[in-house]
Amino acid sequence: xxxxxxxxxxxxxxxxxxxxxxxxxxxxxxxxxxxxxxxxxxxxxxxxxxxxxxxxxxxxxxxxxxxxxxxxxxxxxxxxxxxxxxxxxxxxxxxxxxxxxxxxxxxxxxxxxxxxxxxxxxxxxxxxxxxxxxxxxxxxxxxxxxxxxxxxxxxxxxxxxxxxxxxxxxxxxxxxxxxxxxxxxxxxxxxxxxxxxxxxxxxxxxxxxxxxxxxxxxxxxxxxxxxxxxxxxxxxxxxxxxxxxxxxxxxxxxxxxxxxxxxxxxxxxxxxxxxxx
Amino acid sequence: xxxxxxxxxxxxxxxxxxxxxxxxxxxxxxxxxxxxxxxxxxxxxxxxxxxxxxxxxxxxxxxxxxxxxxxxxxxxxxxxxxxxxxxxxxxxxxxxxxxxxxxxxxxxxxxxxxxxxxxxxxxxxxxxxxxxxxxxxxxxxxxxxxxxxxxxxxxxxxxxxxxxxxxxxxxxxxxxxxxxxxxxxxxxxxxxxxxxxxxxxxxxxxxxxxxxxxxxxxxxxxxxxxxxxxxxxxxxxxxxxxxxxxxxxxxxxxxxxxxxxxxxxxxxxxxxxxxxxxxxxxxxxx
Numbered sequence: 001x002x003x004x005x006x007x008x009x010x011x012x013x014x015x016x017x018x019x020x021x022x023x024x025x026x027x028x029x030x031x032x033x034x035x036x037x038x039x040x041x042x043x044x045x046x047x048x049x050x051x052x053x054x055x056x057x058x059x060x061x062x063x064x065x066x067x068x069x070x071x072x073x074x075x076x077x078x079x080x081x082x083x084x085x086x087x088x089x090x091x092x093x094x095x096x097x098x099x100x101x102x103x104x105x106x107x108x109x110x111x112x113x114x115x116x117x118x119x120x121x122x123x124x125x126x127x128x129x130x131x132x133x134x135x136x137x138x139x140x141x142x143x144x145x146x147x148x149x150x151x152x153x154x155x156x157x158x159x160x161x162x163x164x165x166x167x168x169x170x171x172x173x174x175x176x177x178x179x180x181x182x183x184x185x186x187x188x189x190x191x192x193x194x195x196x197x198x199x200x201x202x203x204x205x206x207x208x209x210x211x212x213x214x215x216x217x218x219x220x221x222x223x224x225x226x227x228x229x230x231x232x233x234x235x236x237x238x239x240x241x242x243x244x245x246x247x248x249x250x251x252x253x254x255x256x257x258x259x260x261x262x263x264x265x266x267x268x269x270x271x272x273x274x275x276x277x
Numbered sequence: 278x279x280x281x282x283x284x285x286x287x288x289x290x291x292x293x294x295x296x297x298x299x300x301x302x303x304x305x306x307x308x309x310x311x312x313x314x315x316x317x318x319x320x321x322x323x324x325x326x327x328x329x330x331x332x333x334x335x336x337x338x339x340x341x342x343x344x345x346x347x348x349x350x351x352x353x354x355x356x357x358x359x360x361x362x363x364x365x366x367x368x369x370x371x372x373x374x375x376x377x378x379x380x381x382x383x384x385x386x387x388x389x390x391x392x393x394x395x396x397x398x399x400x401x402x403x404x405x406x407x408x409x410x411x412x413x414x415x416x417x418x419x420x421x422x423x424x425x426x427x428x429x430x431x432x433x434x435x436x437x438x439x440x441x442x443x444x445x446x447x448x449x450x451x452x453x454x455x456x457x458x459x460x461x462x463x464x465x466x467x468x469x470x471x472x473x474x475x476x477x478x479x480x481x482x483x484x485x486x487x488x489x490x491x492x493x494x495x496x497x498x499x500x501x502x503x504x505x506x507x508x509x510x511x512x513x514x515x516x517x518x519x520x521x522x523x524x525x526x527x528x529x530x531x532x533x534x535x536x537x538x539x540x541x542x543x544x545x546x547x548x549x550x551x552x553x554x555x556x557x558x559x560x561x562x563x
Contacts, residue, residue: 012317014451015288020478039472044452045285045483047476066360076464086340086382086395095332107359108381146453149490151427153454182451183316186424189376205535211317218421222376235528236535256530267474 004168005177008192008224011201012211014182017231018201019048020262021254023180025199026139027208031275034174039164043128043156044142053269055129056131056143063128063144063159065152066107068100081111097134106152128156130163130175135272142167154186162190184218192222199253201229204236209211209244210266216248229251234258279445280561282311283488285480287451289472289481290500290524293534294551295448296323298468304443309442312416314450315429319325319445321406321416325539326553336417338428340380344371348392355384355393376422382526390505401429410513413440427455434459436483436554453484461487466562467495468521473508481512496521497562498554521561522554 009022019040020245026036040048050054068081068090082092089104090111127150131143142159146153161178168176173268180191192198200215202208212228219226226248230241232257245252256262257277265271282295292314299310312320321327342364345356356364356371361375364384385393400423406414415437417429422469437445449460461467467488471481481497488495497516502509502523505510524547533543540547 003338044454045480050475050479084386084464106379106381107360108383110383110386113358149487151455151458184419185316185426194378206322206537207534210319210322213423214317220420235531268474
């Protein structure tokens, strides 16, 4: 059996067309008879479903964060939990019970592990959801999305990815396409680690070039093979990108010209229908 | 007064608007600007600057676990406690995955051999540029492979506050996670910029959840308003009294930035539209 190939679509800069390129690539592969699972790991602002005209209805999985909950009857106010919390998320008032500041808590679990009385219980709250959409016969979309105001979105990326990878194995998919968030932060790193290839999408401007250089540096650090895709290649200065590509020793895989057809399909959620550029 | 420019979605015009508003506000006010997009900072480019900074310094906002291997007896307690899956025992040796370690220190506390310690990592560079428009830009670059964007933004706010200016403008990154939360926390006004596409509006509503969480007054600017007039109409109606202004689509903006020309130094129609937005904003913060 052929191995599942994992390709990330990333780019550093926002609005350069990562999601658009991810879907156009999926379309291309499906046309060749391949089975594709597209994983939208921009969990803060996932948009692939909109571009494909899908709705996120019931989630197939909820993602939880753990947080400490005090059982006052068991607590002896010893302060061990507060002294050991490096996130400074536990406040110990003089002659009082410890107070947990959820906004600062990293859910590391040290406090409930240490408490000699077992007075700290583990609470759970939903921080993310996973959605599954079957776009058509050979095309599934898995979307991860944060719920409410969530500081640490990295765990949502990891859990959504686990779900998507399992599904892709089960379906015997040929390709797992991973659409990452913007930037270089932990959510992007968690989406990228262990992929076979990363496509860095950029635009031919100094902004695009600047951010491309950064994402290529990250990919190098993560030891991931990279290729470049230039979107709206005819609108700016392509030589800026060529310069970065040469310096980094990374090849340019696709050059996508500005296209009213693509922009229109993007706005109407009909990108599935675009088969060429 | 702290004003944040945010959007949820990337590439909808945050830095274009932020750079222009900074240049205009600086004509009559004492301001300082923060580029809170520490992953991929671009505000200096929109201000026509290269990488020639007046001051730079390395900072450390995170610690990571380091294992003293000769002391380790492979008991596995650290692997068990680590909530981030950052420690593994690989062929008889403990290994910290630096990309996953959050520096919580749980492993250090539970290690019976005292073989684990936390070490500070240099994860970003803070830079300052005093520009020709009469204000300072405080910016940072997260080192590729490092984490802690939100804490770096907190640090940028501390640095910018030292300038003691009337107005602080923060150009937020995309998304709604930790650096966006850090940028919005404690601010007085959020200018939310969007474009009339399904993703533009959806992401605007997502960032608005964070804005409302902090009870920050907000206004909306629609960029590229003329690429989808019916949708723009809907957004304006939805924003109601919170609508601040609109900017038209122009391929020449793309070309101006390809030449590192700030929009306000061009004669493009967007210049007049941004001036109008600026006047509305001045009325608002008076």
